Amino acid sequence: xxxxxxxxxxxxxxxxxxxxxxxxxxxxxxxxxxxxxxxxxxxxxxxxxxxxxxxxxxxxxxxxxxxxxxxxxxxxxxxxxxxxxxxxxxxxxxxxxxxxxxxxxxxxxxxxxxxxxxxxxxx
Amino acid sequence: xxxxxxxxxxxxxxxxxxxxxxxxxxxxxxxxxxxxxxxxxxxxxxxxxxxxxxxxxxxxxxxxxxxxxxxxxxxxxxxxxxxxxxxxxxxxxxxxxxxxxxxxxxxxxxxxxxxxxxxxxxxxxxxxxxxxxxxxxxxxxxxxxxxxxxxxxxxxxxxxxxxxxxxxxxxxxxxxxxxxxxxxxxxxxxxxxxxxxxxxxxxxxxxxxxxxxxxxxxxxxxxxxxxxxxxxxxxxxxxxxxxxxxxxxxxxxxxxxxxxxxxxxxxxxxxxxxxxxxxxxxxxxxxxxxxxxxxxxxxxxxxxxxxxxxxxxxxxxxxxxxxxxxxxxxxxxxxxxxxxxxxxxxxxxxxxxxxxxxxxxxxxxxxxxxxxxxxxxxxxxxxxxxxxxxxxxxxxxxxxxxxxxxxxxxxxxxxxxxxxxxxxxxxxxxxxxxxxxxxxxxxxxxxxxxxxxxxxxxxxxxxxxxxxxxxxxxxxxxxxxxxxxxxxxxxxxxxxxxxxxxxxxxx
Numbered sequence: 264x265x266x267x268x269x270x271x272x273x274x275x276x277x278x279x280x281x282x283x284x285x286x287x288x289x290x291x292x293x294x295x296x297x298x299x300x301x302x303x304x305x306x307x308x309x310x311x312x313x314x315x316x317x318x319x320x321x322x323x324x325x326x327x328x329x330x331x332x333x334x335x336x337x338x339x340x341x342x343x344x345x346x347x348x349x350x351x352x353x354x355x356x357x358x359x360x361x362x363x364x365x366x367x368x369x370x371x372x373x374x375x376x377x378x379x380x381x382x383x384x385x386x
Numbered sequence: 387x388x389x390x391x392x393x394x395x396x397x398x399x400x401x402x403x404x405x406x407x408x409x410x411x412x413x414x415x416x417x418x419x420x421x422x423x424x425x426x427x428x429x430x431x432x433x434x435x436x437x438x439x440x441x442x443x444x445x446x447x448x449x450x451x452x453x454x455x456x457x458x459x460x461x462x463x464x465x466x467x468x469x470x471x472x473x474x475x476x477x478x479x480x481x482x483x484x485x486x487x488x489x490x491x492x493x494x495x496x497x498x499x500x501x502x503x504x505x506x507x508x509x510x511x512x513x514x515x516x517x518x519x520x521x522x523x524x525x526x527x528x529x530x531x532x533x534x535x536x537x538x539x540x541x542x543x544x545x546x547x548x549x550x551x552x553x554x555x556x557x558x559x560x561x562x563x564x565x566x567x568x569x570x571x572x573x574x575x576x577x578x579x580x581x582x583x584x585x586x587x588x589x590x591x592x593x594x595x596x597x598x599x600x601x602x603x604x605x606x607x608x609x610x611x612x613x614x615x616x617x618x619x620x621x622x623x624x625x626x627x628x629x630x631x632x633x634x635x636x637x638x639x640x641x642x643x644x645x646x647x648x649x650x651x652x653x654x655x656x657x658x659x660x661x662x663x664x665x666x667x668x669x670x671x672x673x674x675x676x677x678x679x680x681x682x683x684x685x686x687x688x689x690x691x692x693x694x695x696x697x698x699x700x701x702x703x704x705x706x707x708x709x710x711x712x713x714x715x716x717x718x719x720x721x722x723x724x725x726x727x728x729x730x731x732x733x734x735x736x737x738x739x740x741x742x743x744x745x746x747x748x749x750x751x752x753x754x755x756x757x758x759x760x761x762x763x764x765x766x767x768x769x770x771x772x773x774x775x776x777x778x779x780x781x782x783x784x785x786x787x788x789x790x791x792x793x794x795x796x797x798x799x800x801x802x803x804x805x806x807x808x809x810x811x812x813x814x815x816x817x818x819x820x821x822x823x824x825x826x827x828x829x830x831x832x833x834x835x836x837x838x839x840x841x842x843x844x845x846x847x848x849x850x851x852x853x854x855x856x857x858x859x860x861x862x863x864x865x866x867x868x869x870x871x872x873x874x875x876x877x878x879x880x881x882x883x884x885x886x887x888x889x890x891x892x893x
Contacts, residue, residue, distance in 0.1 A: 293629070295627060295628045295650070296627045296649050296652075296687075296788075296860065296861070297549070297649055297650025297687050297791065298549045298576070298627060298685075298791065299626060299627050300626075300628065300788070301627075301790070302627070304629045310633075311629070311632070311633055312636055331628070333814055333860075334814060337787040337814070338787075340748075341784060348732070348733055348736040350731060350732045350734075351422075351577055351578060351731070351733070352550070352576070352577055352606065352731065352733060353606060355606050355607045355630055356607060357607055359607050360608060364736075367740070369743075369747070370747065
């Protein structure tokens, strides 16, 4: 099975499913910096305009996940594992009112995984 | 001493059970009638309820602001200046009350709110009360017959989205220049820290005409987003992170309105070998500068979260620095001896812990801390506390590159000035930096070459009014905390006047 750059926990998939039923198709963009930084932001698909500066990381729960290319350069040695915790905030991210926040956990890729990712690089 | 907790009989602070929106000079319940619980991070328990607003409430606030803008925009600068001074005086008379309220709301140590947050907010109001009276337009004589007059005019109605790390101070950083310049405001506090700004509002609400300052509370997606997208506003000011910053620019592009953004950083704090040339009070100051990462529990956009130490002094320097970190007293935020309080929210605590995990996975060495802090007293067992943590590693690690927004410092070493500069600028952000050297040429050259809007030189974490604050690179657009912020809240009107009585002869 191919190495995935981004995955989601069961709790995250369940929340994505619930939000999809309420808001329609979704998308994610990994934020950086300041108060709610480092948080994955969840929006109705198309609400956030991605562009040349972004990189597509994969899908979670059927929703595409993006981050800025320059940020990716610093993060690429880690797998992002999208989880859910109790909390509030998240600026314009859709889950805020649910009393839940998506949270990015991370795992450092093994040497083998890194080699495979480099060989199959789509960046 | 320890201040009594708000809402206990002897406390200086009594929060209401419920806070409504403040629109058009009166408190109005949210259109949908819903409220949300507001939790103190000190104890992890609910202390009041806050209006959970929606687009209808934002519409009402923007309408009230638009109704007020013409009269407010025509008030004299003297009148506006006097109002800002009165606001400052009221806050000063209630400094302790506001400090305790802010500590209860945000979790930060009360010695910081007493000595920094609230005094700086008061001074900021007085600063803009001063500079607005001194501001002048310009006149350009184009030729003997033609004169270009430039007038400052308010933009009209501005939307302001406030972060949770300094709820009152960041509110005043945005409110003061906007009011001074003659704008009306719709302000959205952070949903993590919505109540303390109401304590300020209660003190000053009678000073401002109805509709000039409106506060709409609620969740970002339900209240902040409709404000940022609103066709009835003329500018958005935002402090937060990069993805939302981009979204706010995107929304602003729909209405072709300006934005100012303050989007965080990963500030390098650089210690050259000559700091250890003497064992004196300057060295003591430099060591304190290293420990500044723990100010406000590290929840500062300019947290000096990367320390770069010259290799030749590393062992001796870090030994003293770690001793000082170990001396940080993490305690009850309302205790005046406490140096570091609670993280602002549960999700913030979770995020910081996730970074402690990734730092360890990446192979960074834990020099001190590295875990959630155990709390002995029962009151605070559900609060959000972290040990001040220092990692040793290299600049490509995630803990060196991403803003953790907690009391977590990542330390690395450098051999030469060139290497120090390369590491310092190897980051997406450019908000703050620190340079420590006894050699003025080193300090000056470094300060000029670092790609950051504020370079503290032989100091860190000072925020006086009249020193411009804002970011290079992905840290944002605009300069707060200085009279130049007035430009970000003003339109320029040019009257191009001909005093010639002769036709041009074209037609």
